[in-house]
Amino acid sequence: MSRSSGWWLVLPACIIVGGTMLLPTLYTAGLSFFRYSPGGAGTNEWIGLGNYLRLLKDGMFGTTLYNTVLFTVVTIYIELTIGLGLALLLNRMFRGRGLVRLAILFPWALPTALTALMWRWLYNTDFGIINAFLLQVGLVDQPINWLGSVPMAMIAMMSVAIWKTSSFMALILLAGLQSIPGEIYEAAKIDGAAPWGALRYITLPLLLPTLLVSVILRSMDAFRTFELPLNLTGGGPVNSTEVISTYAYQRLFEYVDFGYGSTLIMSQFLILLALQLVYVRFYLGVTRK
């Protein structure tokens, strides 16, 4: 096969990636320097860094950035802990393991929007099953306003994310666990290592690359979370669950403010990019050791 035919073969992939990812990203980056609103009433005017200056002064951006970071950090930390526990459990041999693995993946397989709507019902203050249960067993004497009070709504939203994604973490970590050869544990046992020591000195270090990959994947996802707040809380109450994605969506498609909306998206993109660079450096450091 000649050299040029190779290029022809990758051309479709290049066109698709370039057309659906690279060009829109560059276009969005370009838009972020304009005061731009499509339509007759819209303006289209180059304002340089004007939108970025506006970003720094926009209290709502600060709020959404804080919410997004808080959501990302807390959910990943807990998901990682639960996911690791699940993975260790699933790595053992027991009857019905296949079934349990399947069941654990169920929340992750559900579409996020559907999950959010389902939990909206469960959390409902007056006819949700969670409050009904708590009142029945006498744990509370007044229904809890899960989605209508601060900071309970954020906690409720994080819980749904954790419920949904811990299994995904477990799955990735399980793959990592299975790649650790059993002989190492046997050798450790012969040398008299306690189970806790084996976890601390064998499992965790060898699992570190996998842990990092799962953190990278999940933090990108969590940082861009959109359907969950949109359908569960709509960003409320008093913007306590509004994240960058929902704020940008509102700017772009409700206010048709493409310039500033693009700026919000770009800031999200740049933060994620920086985060990934840090991760990759860290990852390379770990794997080269």
Place this chain on the structure above:
Amino acid sequence: MMRMQHQRVLATLVTALCLFLGAAIAQNANVRLVLAISPRELAGTLPGLIDQFEQEHPNIEIEWLQVPGVPGEQYSLYVNQFIANNPTPDVIAADVIWPAAFAANGWISPLDPYLTEGEADEFVPALIEAATYQDQVYAMPFYQNGVHLFYRTDLLEKYGFEPPETWEELIEQARTILAGERNPTLRGYVSMWDSIEGLTMNYLQFLWGAGGSFFDENGELAIDSPESIKALQTMVDMIHEHGVAPESILTYRPDDARTLFQQGRSIFMVVQGFVWPILTADDSLVKDDVAFMRVPYFEGFEDSRNVALGGWLFAMNSNSRHKEEAMELIRFLTSVESQALVAAESGNLPTRAGVDEDPALIAALGEAARGFEIFNRYGNVRPSAETGAHYPEVSQVIQDAVSRALHQRQTPEEALAQAAAEIKRILGQ
């Protein structure tokens, strides 16, 4: 050799393309209109109407684009189509708060060139006002609905109360009944106070009912007026002072409130009229104990136009290639006959002045027909025409401010002052 093959492939492709285009053009001898409207609230009347229109206009074919029932999702969908300058959908059903925003962006056509003299005057004036932007009419009203106060006749009777005309009476009655019933699952008042468009409607009803208005007679923003503060303070007090509205009302959308009321767990409810057929259906726990009336006003403001109107109108895509035909379709769908048919099946009220006097229609609508009188006398529209393209953002500012006050993050005075400043900035005043 290689090159020869390439040319042959190219020639085949070009031939195929020509054949395809030829076929497409041949089909287009008929005009094909795309009509975008959600099946929700139409009770299955649309296919019949489309059939009838196609029979009367053999050269026009209608494609029904079924859009999602949630207004916000429809809005995003249309904005996407308009930004892309798509010629379809040709005709869209627009919520009453959209025409001015769409018109300001140049996305929908003014209908004046197609309307006959006085044609717009045949409709309910408040809805035409909402469809007017810079003295041009951009949409024709299809049906109207508005907000009602629903109440439990059995509970009011038990305590010897007349249905409440004013907010003061409503709060007093709710407190008395709640204290007397001692039922921990019973609520006094529910409505849609989540941070959605319904919250803007609710705030406006309190504002109008207190004798206030969004813009004063000079066109100046008036939401930081004493009337406005009193309105919002009353909403706050209903939750935190009188305890007649539960704190969960802050998460309630219309259907959440309806569910609670239908379970017999609330004395009063303020939502749109579309819940009436559901509340009176056979499986409703309150079907024999529910009635509706005009939304309350504050003592001394009996004449205020305090009832928030909603409704759907037809507008025309400004990029449509078949505007004459599109206008025919709009005219057909908003005709007396079409509106009467839709009203009889769905309970949505017609928008043509005079239709409300048709005895057959009144009989078909039953109790729901009382809405005509309430809306005609007390109906008011949201300030979407005045704020044009900025209405969605203005409404969001109102929702945020009202939410901050209801969550006691700010006093009503602080919240409204902040909202007024933000809205002035948005409107460039």
